[in-house]
Amino acid sequence: MNDLSKISSTDLGLERRLPLPFEGVDVNFCRNPQCSGLGLSPDPYKRPLGSPAAPPGAIRGVVAGSRHSEFFTCPTCSTNHRLKNNKAIFEEYNRLKDLQQVDPIAPGCRNPECENLGKSLAAHPDQYRSFGKTAGGDPRHQCKCCKKTFSIGRATRRQKRSDKNPLLYRMMVNGVPFLKMCSIAQVSYHDIYRKIDFIYDQVRAFRAEREVFDDIDWMKVGSRFATDSQSLKMNWPTKRERTQIIVQHLCTAHARSGFIMEAALQFDDKASHDKVEAEMALVGDDLLSKCFREHGRLWSKTEFEDYISKLQKQKRIKEEELYQLPHSGALVRYDIMQFAHALRLRDMVGEAEGKFVFVTDGDAGLKAAFCAAMADLIKQDRADIALVFFNKKMNNDLRNAAWSAGRSILAGQTGLSVSQINKLSDEDYADLVDTEIAASLVGHDLRMGFHWPYHTKSEPDRRIELLTDRPGRDYRATARLLRLATLRSVDSYFNKFRSNLRFAARPQVSETNARKAWDKYYLYKPEIMVKLTEIYRFHHNWVGYGSKETPAMKLGLARGRIYERDFL
Template identity: 30%
Template sequence: MGDGEQNGNGGPDSSSVPGPDATAPEISPAGRKRPIPEAHKHIEVNFCKTPGCENFGVPPRKGPIIKGPGTKGQDRYKVAGHGKGTSALICAACGKGTRLKSNQAVYEEFERQSAYLFVPHPLSCPDESCINHRPTKESLKTAFRRYGKTKSGSDRWQCRECKKTFALGKPSVGHKKPHLNIRAFELIVNKVPIKRMAEILDISYTSLYGKIDFLYDQCRLFAASRESQLRQMEFKRLYLSTDRQDYLINWGDRSARKTIQLTAVATADQRSGYIFGLTPNFDPSVKPDDLEQQWHAAGDASKRPHMRDCARLWTEFDYRMSMARAGRLGEDAVAPARDDLDAPELLDLGQQLPKNGVQVHADYLMHGHYWFLRSLTHGAEKLRFYIDQDAGLLHACLGAFTDKVLNRQADVVQVDIQKNLTIDQRKNAHGKAKRWFEGERTRFPGMKDNVIRTAILAERIAAAREASKAERGKLQDVWLEYPFPDMAEPGKKLRFVTDLDDYDDRHVANLLMKGSLWPVDMVFNRIRRRMSMFERPVQSVRRARRMWHIYAPYDAAMVEKMLTIFRVWHNYVWVDAKAKKTAAEKLGMAEGKVRMQDIVYFDTRSKL
């Protein structure tokens, strides 16, 4: 491993897990100066992902491979996989492997997902060569002075350094019908299709798309003003559920009738329902032609995937390789379900890449998501992650929170649910479990149901430990059947991934009792019901019942815009009928329901 490939492109040669978070300025790859947590400056995701293993969280070092146990301080990994394909890092201590990733690509994806938090100050000299084009917090006090107003009433400012003047208008400056912005916001989150919106608002499609862009920008600014304070907030415990959802983009060219499939990953807080991150694997800031030029200039064609400069993004080379694999399966082949985001995606012959903007590999989307979560949850004393049964989700979570797992500040539980059961099957399973529980009650006279459930689960945990042949982490590879199924999550099974044999059975039972994907799945269901673009496809009777995505967008960039608008609405405007509070209110991010106009006309100038 002397060539350094074990760390991935741009990764540091570190032999320890990331240190405690701290804030320090650093120049990002895009050239922007922003505060980056210390741990993120040394992102490392290539190491053993088995909690309890002596190599858990310990990256490989440069130097020869030591086969077998090795000696103290020497590398204990080997690389599997040859040629230009995907390589895996095999731990010599536990024998388990994990696919190698580019640390630099993970950092780039984290930066993309967190970019909205770093809102530039509204006061900036328009002259890029001026020192006040990027003023510091200290220089802002003396860098500018007020210089009257424009004819439209906007504030005019003058740079004291170069004497240039510039105006700062209201957010809706230039809008011919600004009074329709709030109405457009309401229509978007109430499942009104684009064509109907244009009719209701009596505006052109160009004007409507302009308003969607405006609402997207305002929602990002508003979210940044609140969520940039999350790192300073303290939480006793956060129970977070993570899952993913796919969205299809219709073809825009009749000569290439192929769809685009994007994946979005979301994490929701179980107690409040607050959505932390909801970002699809699409980067609109990169042009496909520029990516191809960078690909050829870097010589990525001759490198392994994790060593490429463009490891994070889908290139034409990736697409051709995927089509070749799909072609070998046959003309009617359909890409297999994405059951493992850690593995390279396989597109089928009916799919294509976006024409404007580029698609992000799903595994890097997931890694970037969890590093983003780490930056937001700095003030949490304990973190409990409940994730879908997916190796990519698991490795990404463990890769970002390794040190917190070791310090027992974080635990990870995988959740497996039989999602394809019919209503009748769910009712039968629920009725059977209910009758069984009635009989179990007799063993615990006078106890409340929740106490009885915990006791029964603790008994099963003890039996699983007794039957396990593992010396340590006896529950790590055991799927425990949850004996109390409900209609929402039938056939549920749980796996305590971060078992280190230091929790008693009742502690583990309480941890597993909260094992659920329901909070995030409810978010995804609400997206389907509230956003016309993401409505489930309908069947065409005339065309052999083929699926028709009638309202799906034609521009991939619309997915992130609409999801961002929905996330802000869901967190700050939508009121839970039972709790009669918004998600932000329950989390402590707001004192009450936020009015739509306060989001639509949020003005960063209010801080001046």
């Protein structure tokens, strides 16, 4: 089929009905894994009566819907797919990529007004010249463009109290509030913020060098990934604005090792809502639908307030659950972040051989994002997408009761007693469960959902939708896939995250102040939340204690545990 999406509308004299692709990113196609049109770009032009006909074989379909809610209806499977802003997805993809792959302390020009900003000495040696040494003997270089100089030396060369770094790092990742850090380490709040900045830069520099997945044998270390999100809250910025500030923390974990492949907050600390609104007004974006805008990645203040007001009128949220935009930085549109996140995962698996399994929370946005990003792998029968739903509101007693009920069901089906089942090894138990599930799958359409009968404590009442269910697949292989379709690895990380970062704990609710959520240890600066989140992710992957091997060792990225002296 001809790829009309790359042809300018002026070349044909036609108006576009689909957003333009941007830098190779185009997600506006059928995203149904069961459809033959999956991943095929539809004809992007409106073709009124008398206009040139679409090329033979081009997919047409219908584009309809109100402003901001346009969707494409696939002519093959009749499913609807909400249109997305390709440029915004690419921009967010680049932001996430830079967070993981750009070394912020690489020697280079630091002048924000210079053309060489961001160009390291190692990658662009022709842009710099040697310029002697500092008084301490460190090499100095000069930027040829702006004539500014910079020196190269130990990361701690400008610190007077570098001996505090390991202690403060350990307190940061072990739930110690800032006030107690000041008391224990005998430092000020100002010192703590500077140390966070320093450790954050060191962590990013370490990851940029070491987190390279090109040589990972996914078939050996495991090819399953789990994706979920959690809500993180901050205190209100002023006494006049006592409404919650909430951002989503979206993560993907490698199931077998627990390595957090990709994680980021729905927040850009380098942007500004006021600047976004001004730029949108300048180019007329406020008159366009979100999917056709020049600036479609971030919320503007006006649109966010209108959106919250609309939800309140529809009674989809309660008044006390209203939240506001962060008072610094900018909130990223969550659907855009989901697509960018999925594209980052597609990059990480690369062109590796074998079959991958992507398990996500039952969020419609994640479903669309992963079906779009993995479309080529799905068409090659090299990727399975599974959605998982379970009862998250059960307390521990109810979870134990569900687990016991699941064992009783298995005992009744197999003729074994519960005590006999409990004595089975993990391998024998898995084999027994696969046998029983395989027998129950005959004639079952897994796209409609499968209720897992043998409840686990971590995911009671689990239901799995296998979006890539294919006829002819071996029942026993399908049973194993359903057994392993779990979010346990990423949810386990979330539990550790909330336990070990004091600001991430669930909020207290005031009974005497209109049930406003507030916590004296919560953060007021959103940018600090970004940095602590990245620091803890690094700690979990490379440093974390509690087992003989860290997730990085299990994945094959490290031969041994990383210690504070290795990056501080």
